[in-house]
Amino acid sequence: MSGKSRRRSGGQTRRWQVLSSELSKALETSRQARRRSDSIFSVHHLVHFLQYAASVALSVTAEPFSFVKVSRLHRGIAPDLSDHIRNFLGKFELLKTFQQVAVPLIASSLLLDHYSPGMHPFDCHQVFRELYENACYQASSELKSSFKMLISPSETVRLISCSMFTQFAQSQALGSMRDWHRQQLARNSGILRSIVSNDTCLSCIRRRPQYGFPCGHIVCQNCIRTFSPKISSEPWEYVPKSCHICGQPTPGISIRLFPDTSRLRVLSIDGGGIRGSAPIGFLKAIQDEIGIPYYNVQRSFDVKVGTSSGALSVICLDILGWNVDDCMSHLKQFAEQSFIQRSSWFTRLLDRLPLFSNVAWLFQLICTLLADSKYTAEGLEKLLIETYGQNRSTTDISPATAIGAHVGVTLTRARDGSVFLATNYNSATGQAQDSDYRHFELNDGQSQSKWWQVLRCATAAPYYFKPARIGDLGVFQDGGLAVNNPVCIAIREATLLSPDMAEPSIVVSLGTGSASDDDNGSSGILSEKFLPRLSRALWKQTGSKVTWSHLLSHQRADSDTKLFRFDVDFMGEEPLLDEVSMVERVRQTAYDMATRSSSLRRLCRHLRAELFLFELDELHPPYFLRGAYQCAGRIICRLRAHTPEYKGFIRQLCERQATFRVGAQFLRITYENINTDLCYKVNFTVPTLSSSISIALLEGADEESHINGSPFAIEWLIRRQALNAGFGTSDHRELAHSDLDCVP
Secondary structure (H helix, E strand, O other), rough: OOOHHHHHHHHHHHHHHHHHHHHHHHHHHHHHHHHHHHOOHHHHHHHHHHHHHOOOOOOOOOOOHHHHHHHHOOOOOOOHHHHHHHHHHOOOHHHHHHHHHHHHHHHHHHHHHHHHOOOOOOOOHHHHHHHHHHHHHHHHOOOOOOOHHOOHHHHHHHHHHHHHHHHHHHHOOOOHHHHHHHHHHOOHHHHHHEEEEEEOOOOOOOOOOEOOOOOOOEOOOOHHHHHHOOOOOOOOEEOOOOOOOOOOOOOOOOOEEOOOOOOOOEEEEOOHHHHHHHHHHHHHHHHHHHHOOOOOOOHHEEEEOOOOOOHHHHHHHHHHOOOOOHHHHHHHHHHHOOOOOOOOHHHHHHHOHEEEHHHHHHHHHHHHHHHHEEOHHHHHHHHHHHOOOOOOOOOOOOOHHHOOOEEEEEEOOOOOOOOOEOOOOOOOOOOOOOOOOOOOOOOOOOOOOOOOHHHHOOOOOOOOOEEEEOOEEEEEOOOOHHHHHHHHHHHHHHHHOOOOOOOEEEEEEEEEOOOOOHHOOOOOOOOOHHHHHHHHHHHHHHHHHHHHHHHHHOOOOOOOOEEEOOOOOEEEOOOOOOOOOHHHHHHHHHHHHHOOHHHHHHHHHHHHHHHHEEEOOOOOOOOEEEOOEEEEEEEEEEEEOHHHHHHHHHHHHHHOOOEEEEEEEEOOHHHHOOOOOOOOEEEEEEOOOEEEEEEEEEEOOOOEOOOOOEEEHHHEEEEEHHOOOOOOOOOOOOOOOOOOOOOO
């Protein structure tokens, strides 16, 4: 090397040394600044930030890039957070408890909301400023309290912010925001014991509550997931040991939630007096055709809504936990003890005289009109109280909660005919403005309505029974006056109960029978007068068949929901609502008709297949390789091992040489699965995350039936299982990250 070259090389080396020293200092300075601002991100979080930045690189936006807000894209802030904060603050009437209890609990709930496992430790002040400050200020501004003049909205916001910062530092020693918030609730349980809310979950102060505890508190589904232990053998069953709010023990309570990747199954039952035995016959036929030993048919449906006699059926099946045969026995007893007509010695005398029978009928009609009902309600109310209990509230924990069933009963308000729905859960969304029915709503602190009261009103068909009052809610009567077929209400409820408003997978509607169309007309002299014509027109438009026809005509062409309707066409006139002698004959007619139906066999194949679910492997989420996404997952069963129904089901599948079809793959079910929970691991590839994969069950020579939720879009499964939650989940589950985690 020449001297000139050596001098040039030495100069470059010295300059590089100076430059590298300056770069190192600048990098260290930047690193220290990022450390002070809690902006040193893990590789996992950095990947998510870069993916988001790349996805919006071409979009025009005036907002600066916010790491805090981007971290919450898949777990947004509750849009009604300010309402919940205002509701909670409004429960405290003394300034002292407002400052010492309400403010710290709100701050703790905000920490719980943001700092779930997997979240980056952002600066607490920055988090509050970017995510919660506006909601807190709005809530404080709208708050109506006796001490509002003593503390301004700005001061309330400052107190919440300071408390949040202080608690964040204190919680680090405890290790978990979930444990910290549980500790704060326990510390204030004495004060919280006397506070109740039907609009805001007092546990998290961010959602509408759904599940009632014996103490009177109602908590949201997310708090059940977050704070209640799960049964290891039952992945969807939670057993809260105590109320999350006041700490009162809750022995024997079990709450089953919907599986993450499931779509809901819906059952709707019409009203019809004694013809309510027809749906019981249909349900018996469905249960027999499903054919799983020790398996009750109500477990095949997640959402059930009934009208009138249908209301009695869904409450017996789910709230009381009876089987179909017990329901039928109850319906017979109900009819015999309820339809006991008023009679007097004068009426009985006229009945014995053939020439005066018409006079007796007219006299009885006049008595009915004067009394406003054909039957007294004494026997009806006595039987309802004996059967359903005088103190059983609609939101009490029941066998329905243990099987994950959501039950509703339709009513109409006597004053204006508006439709109401009484449910065993608190409405997930409150009163929707665009809905044509309303949920029962009670003011905080009022006792919940009782099931016997609801059913007393639900069975109060005009002419037969008087309407009845439910507390301060008003006077109600049979829901069949407006919605004898409640299938549309049931579908809407199922949609609202789904986390992403997904449509149900299957809908079954059971009718109570009617005269065949050829026999509906009347040919009397007065049949063409305006009153009979008006009556027929109104009855036609509110009829169950018309409701079903409207549903079919409005179903989307691309809908995956499977719809089934079973009804009875009577030759001649249908039995009267109070024709007690026809109860068993109607049930048998419905059962015989259903057992001969190919639609029933097809339905039951679907219901058996819907006992299976599919979920992606959270340890190995979909990743892109060689031009396609590599996916791994498992097929699992709702029925669990070591139960007689599971063993009977697996034995049947093996005898029928049943197989799963996953795309082009076939997996045989074997006796090896009979003593362990079924779990078939499958691998497949898809070109895009929006692509779908279908999984079906084939039993012998029968047609294949899709398992629940199939066909699945991969991105839908990712969202449902929160596999894209790189910054934590709302229920504080521990995230399992993989080296190949490339889920966008």
